[in-house]
Amino acid sequence: MPELPEVETVMRGLEPHMTGRRIISARISGKRLRHSWPEGFAARLEGGRVERLRRRAKYMLWDLDTGETVLCHLGMSGRFTVWPGTQDVPEALGAFYFHGPSEREPGPHDHLILTLEDQTRIAYTDPRRFGFFDLMAREDVGNHPALARLGPEPLGPGFTPAYMARALRGRRGAVKTALLDQAVVAGLGNIYVCEALFRAGISPRRQAGGIAPSGRPTARLERLVTAVREVLLEAIAAGGSTLRDHARVNGEAGGFQQHFAVYGREGEPCEGCGRPVQRIVQGGRSTFFCSHCQK
DNA sequence: CGGGACTCCTGCCAGC
DNA sequence: TGCTGGCAGGAGTCCC
Structure with missing residues (x-):
């Protein structure tokens, strides 16, 4: 799935659900993706309010009011699914990813499930596990090894x-x-x-x-x-x-x-x-x- | 520094 | 029908 247009599409889809909302629960599968999960990842997300979603190349970033930023890459098969808090889990997707609206048990390839303050659920699913998440202080984002040596954005002013x-x-x-x-x-x-x-x-x-x-x-x-x-x-x-x-x-x-x-x-x-x-x-x-x- | 081969992992599909 | 090999949107590491 994910090249720049797909990551941009996912980010735009997540924005109205996440921006301004507090994360009340984060659950991870614990299975190693491309990299190990950062130390205390879930706990460091819980209680944080999402201030802004950003994209750099094929990476998505979530700035939290805790001062930390979540960095996410979808790898080859990573995808996000949202269930708005006021809405039932869609039948077809529920059968695939969750066992039912009440249970909402994670499927075998769900690796992160967030619950926001309004009960919106956000699941990251990645069968091949080439994606990854990282977490760092916002001011360190530019120095992250995944981002530090990237060329210009193809839709930005530097690509001429x-x-x-x-x-x-x-x-x-x-x-x-x-x-x-x-x-x-x-x-x-x-x-x-x-x-x-x-x-x-x-x-x-x-x-x-x-x-x-x-x-x-x-x-x-x-x-x-x-x-x-x-x-x-x-x-x-x-x-x-x-x-x-x-x-x-x-x-x-x-x-x-x-x-x-x-x-x-x-x-x-x-x-x-x-x-x-x-x-x-x-x-x-x-x-x-x-x-x-x-x- | 550049570039090719190989690696991580699972799912799916064509072909036998 | 069932198995097998090849291939898949990415990108890091190793080696030359």
Whole structure:
């Protein structure tokens, strides 16, 4: 699920339920996710009021009035589900994650369940356990190892053709691999890199440094920056992409997967030229592209 | 510093 | 029907 648009969708879904509310109970599965749970994690959340939700790249942050900030990454399969306090647990989701509205016993892949002061319940579910939570003083957030070396936000002012020219100059690896490097630009994943390269008409196999030989912006870089921004904004507007499960906190699917031009479409006709979309492997991960439309 | 291989974990699907 | 291998939206570590 989670690249930048999916994390943004989840955060927007959680915001109206969490912002301004106090956490009265936090329960963790105790199972190790990508990292061990921080010392005293649940106890340090309980009693805290959520002041603000933020996103940085694929990370979500919850600022609490205790002075601490929760850092969360969804990994590959992490998702949040919300049950507003005034509402019954939805039937379908209840069967899947909880055993019933009264019991609300956690399912096997629920790792964190919050209860807020108005009885809203928020569950974090993650079968593969590649996600993680951390907790730190708010002023230390920027120094957290996961955040300290991230590149600019692709939807922020720092992501420009001039920046990309400097960032890619001299890189000998493929441009596709460079765009997945969170130190180059923070928040892109496999789907949106494939889609952006298709829109920009750039071959994923092209050498990254070859797009910016002089370290100055080029027409290709202009197209790339524009394509990345457009694909992300469209995906956010569609509520993200849902491949195997729901991305949104109310259980509804995102819709952007309907708009994939190349991702997951090996063998299907390219919407530009009709030739079959190809799949190759780069850095151990699938790349989908059209070798005719992308040069 | 760059980059490829490998790793963590479970679920799902195609193919036999 | 049932098993097996491959693959999946991420990212850290190790090694060259």
